[in-house]
Amino acid sequence: MGTKTRREFIQTASATLAAPYVITSTALGNDERAPASDRIVMAGIGIGNMGKGDQGAFLGRKDVQYVAVCDVRNSVRETAKRKVDERYGNTDCKVYNDFRELLARTDIDAVHVATPDHWHAILVIEACRHGKDVYCQKPETLTLREGPLMIQAARRYGRVVSGGSQRVLEDYKGIVNQCWGGELGKIKSINVNVDPLSQLCNLPAEQLSPDIDWDLWLGPAAWAPYNAARCSGSFSTAGNSWRSYIDYSGGGMTDWGAHHFGGATFAVDVRELQPDEVTFHDEKEGKFLSLRYPNGIVITHNRPKTGNLAVEGTPGESREPKPVPTYKGEGGIYGDFIDCVKTREKPFRDIELAVNTIAVSHLCIIAYQLQRSLKWDSAKQEFPGDAEANRLLDRARREPWQV
């Protein structure tokens, strides 16, 4: 071989050969797996709780090659790796504590993200900058300002970015079909009941668990001492879980709001819009909001004596039915995302639609926080002439994190 190294020899030889000497069955595909050329190479970031479910869904697909997992908890990483290795019968799945190392890999086509909400914007934007498609769990944003930045990143790089609420299509079919089918006539309003708002967390310091990279878990959020309940992924929104606290979540208002407002905006067909007015009602029966859209449709939040997703139509009047949008591909919302990764179409929960939904939650939060009505300019993404409300559009990120 003269002075050539083995690596150089292999590189030269590989370049010279017209085809690999051995084509493996893994590369060609079989009943269990698509040919390598047809597989989407995927990785997961944030793979406890919801991420675990997302990982299972993607890992089970023939057209996905799952290659890496990333989580700030060692135990979560190792469990997730084991799951991948068992599926493929090897030990190839790579593990990462820091998402930046994972995103730097050029062989990964797409990532799914299921971290706490305060990380979503940074991860989606960074993934797009690195040329990855993204499936991001709901609620997609923590602040109003983050939404347009995520859409911008997706559009800039031509990425497929899907939000994560499967319930929007799957849980509210009855009311969606009635509305789209024209049975309720002209739709005037729909009500959403969802609570509570998140709170400031002031839990005491606990002995730091060696399992977690605490600084990375906090990421762009304000520094706080470790407490197991602060970072618990429990689905509670009423305390003792990150979903309860303002630095990481909007509470039930965003966590369930992503589903309920998603279903409501879908049912009354305002998914592509944002409200332009939020009216704060302080009445004998209680406080509630009404959000008016430019087309006159109103979504109310917690309207007294009104059921969740209760629609006010025009009784006795019917409208021409419209075809109801649905998922592409096979396998629910995950199949929809993968199909769109292949076809480059927009997914059912395209990031723009997801952001429009979660913007409703954020508008509600700000109106309740300020205890008053608001005007919203969706084109400029600001509260016109309202400096007090505009301060709440976003919040400074802890160094070194930046969008």
Added chain:
Amino acid sequence: MLDQAFEALKTYDWGAERNVLSPINEAVLSTRNDSAARNELESRLVAALKTPISRDAKDFVCRKLMQIGTAASVPTLAELLSVKDLSHMARFALERIPAQEAAQAIRDALPKISGPLKLGMISSLGQRKDSASVPLLAKLLMDTDPAIVRSAALALGSIRTSESAKALSNARPTSPETQLAVLDASLSCAEALLAAGNKGDAIAIYKSLLGDGQPKQVRLAATRGILACAGR
């Protein structure tokens, strides 16, 4: 009640009953249309920030100043920009205080601070879309620390002016991550220029990003940009 809350702030710390500070939250709302009372509340919060209260208590105060702070709060907050444990929360307020004095304070402190705290300040100038900071950020694009270069590039990409674009065109990033940040910021500026009707400058940026050495997603973005300039 408000007096009691400020008294409670003196011993407030992680694990304390959160509701003891509720009167301060209520005062933020109740003083909305009472400028004298609002000024008084701001003064009390600023005064508390100067006392040796806990980090958690200062965190709370900064959150309130984020909501009601004016130029009057800026000098005290600015003093905290260089304090490792408090810099972020100082920015938490300063980034959202509309008064120009807040941006000026960050700009003034920037040359005196290094390391991660500097990254945060750069980020805040970007989020404020502070066009007056472009010359400062342009200089930071030449910094020897790749993290500073990356941060300055992203901030310029947030500010999105033609001056930002010009500064970015002079950047010579030395690592893949700084390169991606400079490219992303350049694309962001091109989009803003196009939206403002300045197609010529936008196309020039897009064309500069089409080379074979650029990452695939950047070439794709530049191609899409050129098509958008052509109205397609």
